[in-house]
Amino acid sequence: MLSIQNLYKQFGSLVAVNNLELSVAPGETVVIMGPSGCGKSTTIRMINRLIEPDQGAVMFDNVDITRLDDAGLRTMRKRIGYVFQQFNLISRLSAIENVMLGLVMGGQSKEEAYGKALAALGKVGMEQAIDQKPGQLSGGQQQRVGIARALAFEPELMLWDEPTASLDPMLVREVLIVMEELAKYRAATMLVVTHEIAFALHVADRIVLMEKGAVVETGLPSQVFVEPASRVGRQYKELIE
Numbered sequence: 001m002l003s004i005q006n007l008y009k010q011f012g013s014l015v016a017v018n019n020l021e022l023s024v025a026p027g028e029t030v031v032i033m034g035p036s037g038c039g040k041s042t043t044i045r046m047i048n049r050l051i052e053p054d055q056g057a058v059m060f061d062n063v064d065i066t067r068l069d070d071a072g073l074r075t076m077r078k079r080i081g082y083v084f085q086q087f088n089l090i091s092r093l094s095a096i097e098n099v100m101l102g103l104v105m106g107g108q109s110k111e112e113a114y115g116k117a118l119a120a121l122g123k124v125g126m127e128q129a130i131d132q133k134p135g136q137l138s139g140g141q142q143q144r145v146g147i148a149r150a151l152a153f154e155p156e157l158m159l160w161d162e163p164t165a166s167l168d169p170m171l172v173r174e175v176l177i178v179m180e181e182l183a184k185y186r187a188a189t190m191l192v193v194t195h196e197i198a199f200a201l202h203v204a205d206r207i208v209l210m211e212k213g214a215v216v217e218t219g220l221p222s223q224v225f226v227e228p229a230s231r232v233g234r235q236y237k238e239l240i241e
C-alpha cells in the first residue's frame with residue numbers, strides 16, 4: 001500500500017533521513033521506534049509532504065506522492081490522516097466544530113460534516129463532550145478529538161507522530177486504548193511513531209527501528225524485542241527486561 005524508496009532529506013549539512021526504505025501492507029499497523037533525532041518525524045512528515053523530500057519516492061496506491069501537483073496533493077491528503085503530538089485544536093471551536101472544520105473546508109455540506117464528525121467522535125468515545133471547547137477537555141480528551149478529526153475523513157492510511165508524548169502519564173492510556181481499537185478493527189493502515197514499548201509489543205504487526213536517518217531493523221515485535229539484530233534493538237530489549 002505504502003512503499004517508501006530511497007527517501008532522503010538534509011537540513012543544511014545535517015542528513016536527517018538517509019536513503020530510507022520502508023513498506024507497509026494494507027491494514028498493517030507498523031510502529032517506528034528509535035532514539036530522539038534519528039529522523040522519525042522527518043520521515044513521517046515527508047509522506048504527506050508536510051516536509052518536502054530532497055530525493056526519493058513515496059508510492060501510495062501506485063502514485064508517487066512526491067510528484068503530485070498541488071491539486072493532486074490536496075486530494076491525496078484526504079486519504080492520509082495525520083495525528084500530531086501537539087493536538088493543534090482551535091480553542092474557540094467546540095470539539096465537533098474542530099472535527100467538522102476540515103470536512104467543510106474540503107467542500108462538504110455542514111449537515112454531512114456534522115454526521116461524519118459525530119460518528120468519528122463516537123469512535124473515540126467522545127460523544128458526550130462534542131460541544132466542549134478544548135480548554136474544557138483533558139489532554140487525553142483533546143487528543144481523542146485530534147484522532148477523530150483525522151478519522152472523520154475515513155483515511156486509508158493514518159500517520160501518528162508520538163500521539164501520547166505531550167500527555168500526562170495518567171492520560172496516556174485512554175489514547176493508547178483508542179489506537180489499539182483502531183488497529184484491531186483495521187480501521188486504517190497505521191504507521192505509528194511512539195516510545196510506548198508495551199503498545200509496540202502488543203499492538204504492532206511489525207516494528208521498524210531507525211538510527212541516524214535509516215532503518216536498521218524490521219520484524220515482528222516478538223523477534224525485534226527478543227532477538228534483536230541491531231544495536232537499537234538490543235537497547236529496547238534491555239528496557240523490557
Ligand code: ADP
Binds near residue numbers: 015035036037038040
Ligand atoms: P525524531 O523525530 O526521530 O526525533 P527528527 O526527524 O525530528 O527526529 O529530526 C531528525 C534530525 O533532523 C535531528 O537532528 C533534528 O535536529 C533535525 N531537524 C529536524 N527538523 C529540522 C529543521 N526544520 N531544521 C533543521 N534541522 C532539523
Ligand code: MG
Binds near residue numbers: 041042162
Ligand atoms: Mg519526532
